[in-house]
Amino acid sequence: MMPSRRAGSRTASPALKTSLKTALVVLSASFTLVLSALGLVSARVARLVVTPAARRADLKILALDTSAQTITVSRTPDTALPGRYGLFTVGTEQYVKIGTVLAEDEKTVTRKLLTHIGAHARLAPDAAFSGWYFDRPEQLHLPYVSELIGSAVGPCPAWLFPSPEPSDTWCIQVHGRGTTRAECLRAVPLFHAQGINTLVVSYRNDGEAPRSRTGTYALGATEWRDVDAAVGFARRRGAQRIILMGWSMGGAIALQLALTSAHRDRISGIILDSPVIDWRVVLNYQAAQLGLPRVVRDLAIETLSSEWGTVITRTGAPIPFDRLDVVSRADQLQHPVLILHSDDDGFVPSDASHDLASARPDLVEMNVFDTARHTKLWNYDPERWEKTIRSWVQTHAVTTPHEGEGS
Template sequence: MTIVWWVLGVLVVLAAAFLLVLRKVVGKIVLPGGDRWTPVLETTDDSIQLPITDDTVRPGEYGLWHDGTGHTTVGPVLEVDEAAGTVRRAVVRTSGDVSARVRWSGHVHPDPAAMDVDWAELDLPTPVGPAPAWVIRPGGPAAAPAAAAPAAAAPAPATTWAVHVHGIRTTRVTALRTVPAALEAGWTSIVPSFRGDGEAPWQGRASHLGAREWPDVEAALDHAVANGAGRLVVVGWSMGATITHELLARSAHRDRIAGLVLVSPALDWETTVRSQAGRAGLPGFVVGAALRAMALPLVCRVVGLRSPVDVRALSWLHAPRNLPPTLLIHSSGDTTVPFAVSQEFADAHPGTVTLAVSEPAEHAWERNVDAVWFDTTITTWARSLEHTGTVE
């Protein structure tokens, strides 16, 4: 009898240890990561010097978040000193005092105010409470009319609205990068926040990969339609593509969704997670167990989720549906979300999905490496939607 109890005790300990391992693995998938800081070596009015890293020598424009308040947008590499291990980049714009260290990002615009556009902020009524969103309208910055100017009829409001949906471990500022192309296309943009992103109402630190977040973005569609949107174009960045997947299936406005733009899209979480785990040397059976634990009603809470997340149900590959015209922008240089999945998805939907392959870029940095190509790709594709008519 003593042996039986001993064996049971060992099994309980092993089970508990395995659950702790699964919780850690799930945390790597759904919890925010730590900030990575880059020291600032020197600054002038028009340049900044940083250590050479994989990021700091990349071509294009990027955003540097200051340690505290403020933001700097950097442009081309001006000088690389291999011997000293330094790189100097042009400063495009900056706000606030540059700190001793900065956080490198793809966020070239810290907010709409930096974009010289007509914008406003509002709170959307989501199921978890008011969530902030930006609305940005075509036509340039808002300005009071000159006193002597003759009265003129107000321009007709845009009947196509773009809903820009950011991804995991970031905020709506990420999605501002698709707003310039939407404005060029003549669309009004709405850029919502959603639970768990640090701006919308708090519901814990864990992302649910779109399964719980999509109703918050539905509130943005509600607002657009209530304000004259006849057509909707959903623009999903990374995990924003998963939220878009749920909106296509569940939104009350899905018949108005005339097109999709998906950037570095997370089309299949299982493939994405297994790819990252493989590079980290994590055994496949552990990853499989973690994904199954996420989908189980009780076990999901043990591993840190509020409700089950079935990654297969969220996959674009396992749940084919009638798609509106879709532009998919991705780079084969993405080491976070496998490009091969985007290629597979495009191949499965010829004539509906247009795959635009950018120059080599890390995850969601396709616009950063070539903004002209990125914006032109979207506006050229957008013109094809003009022939689909307006949903009444």
């Protein structure tokens, strides 16, 4: 007689098999949906990184007192900062300058208006905070000429502020992502006072220069060519010593130019304000600030850096993150570099700046701020900012580069 099977070893019933199959199908579908959702989010993030950004409102105007010349706005990390700033506004004024914080609480900040607002002025509630302070070149009350720099994508507008006396030293300033050349105006008086010509340039897809074929940013990998054309322009006008100054993504552009340009023998130094030194550090930080999962961040960077991802990003070519990582290329640097960066930047973390300074202490000098936020170091402490740059320029950028290098 055959021994009976124990209950636990019996073959699964048809009903149980059906239930298991259904569960597996549901789990598989759910997993596919999760992967699809992650893929869609990653694709959107990747696309946003390379799409030229429009200015957006980031605060509310709550009260305007034209008799006292004060303005009350919603409190944000930026609006509570000490110093001088600007507001992009809608109404009878398109841009107003603001100064001292007069009063503040948990939700509001009242500041002194530095742009006179008439009694009949009307401003819409939505506004955008700005570190530019100056938004037009004529506000500097310095002579300037509008120029067009011929580049591969077409004529790129620039402002040339000639030095008070003839000089063969030029500073070429490069603005950051999502801004225009007006961002650089804060630095012009400093260089003018030192007898240095200043060329404030534009580059492809920034809203002023011509659009490239794809209309997307390459995060410095192609934009440097337009600035290189400006270097050629300066040399044809007699420049012997060229200082590159880059703000935020303009720092990444300046560094790519310094590492690649055929004109690099005429570069006497590089000044970087809140610079992007390694894009992967920046993108990981910004994604974490938005609360995006690590897998989304990694997939977005993979999308940007791969050939297959160009179908999604429409960049025409992968973003060369390794080439844009100047910390890993620190041994290739040839020019003295001054970095001004706040550890409280809030947008482009200062980690890579510290890493580059540590990797090349022989060439890289870093001046670390706190409290000040992204590209607002001049606004927060103009005396320290200007003194640092003035001293560095006098030390590093006063000799002809090819003489200093012994060639």
